């Protein structure tokens with residue numbers, strides 16, 4: 001699309017090639033960070049390749065979007081070109097991440113997905129260290145596309161609390177969620193809050209409100225073995241925002257005990273992608289055991305193979321899937337979902353089967 005005669009990159013923002021490279025760079029950076037640095041296997045279920053996007057879509061409108069039907073991102077060019085701003089790119093990618101980790105059940109209740117996009121954009125931006133807490137830009141969302149005569153942008157220094165401060169406008173209300181998560185970022189650091197958000201929201205659905213999302217994120221942090229200091233910081237900020245969060249269970253180790261241990265990963269498949277077979281891990285933590293339903297689904301949402309079903313005692317489980325359906329036939333290569341419902345809690349992981 002944009003051939004170059006030289007290996008020197010000399011494009012500026014007035015050349016369309018700049019936006020194509022800028023979007024590619026930021027999507028690639030974020031997807032590598034999530035999949036490789038954080039170890040969360042996340043990617044589109046609508047197709048088996050990398051994230052697809054159009055850097056000059058929407059016939060020039062001042063808007064951008066992620067489409068759940070196609071799994072693609074599209075960026076408009078009104079005002080400042082949207083794809084010149086990493087905040088816009090990562091905000092839209094945030095909707096994609098939300099869709100992919102929930103297996104197609106992204107929630108916009110209380111503007112949850114808008115707030116999630118603003119959070120991922122600001123988390124990335126803040127990690128670059130361009131602005132200090134004393135600069136207003138530290139909290140801005142859409143520093144380049146907005147906060148200018150075209151439009152006012154958004155902020156993660158939003159003062160409203162939950163639920164009294166909700167307005168009913170998703171883009172406005174999402175700022176309550178993003179502001180709370182960025183306050184946690186400042187206390188426990190980027191990787192811990194990003195990972196808890198991704199792992200936590202993976203167990204949510206299309207009706208999840210901000211309060212339920214906060215509880216899912218907190219539960220994920222507990223499941224991954226975050227220490228008492230981190231859990232206390234998270235809980236304090238959630239409660240200060242207005243969410244209702246249970247106490248930290250007694251018996252959770254304090255910081256000095258867990259500083260050197262890796263958080264346990266209770267739910268995952270490996271290898272992934274796989275060719276012959278993949279091992280499926282899940283665990284039951286309730287003392288009295290739990291009702292489990294573990295199965296493989298295709299991208300159309302159809303159950304391909306039941307792995308385990310019924311009551312299981314507390315413990316870690318290790319099983320496998322050989323890429324065959326209920327009748328024993330080899331399934332086609334492509335994207336599948338490993339889903340485990342454990343006492344009604346949904347865990348979803350994306351699997352890529354290659355033959």
Ligand SMILES: [Ca+2]
Pocket residue numbers: 013014015016018019081084
């Ligand atoms: Ca441009």
Ligand SMILES: [Ca+2]
Pocket residue numbers: 062063076077078079080081082145
């Ligand atoms: Ca714009």
Ligand SMILES: [Ca+2]
Pocket residue numbers: 087121122125137139140141142143
């Ligand atoms: Ca920003």
Ligand SMILES: [Zn+2]
Pocket residue numbers: 091092095113114117
């Ligand atoms: Zn959005």
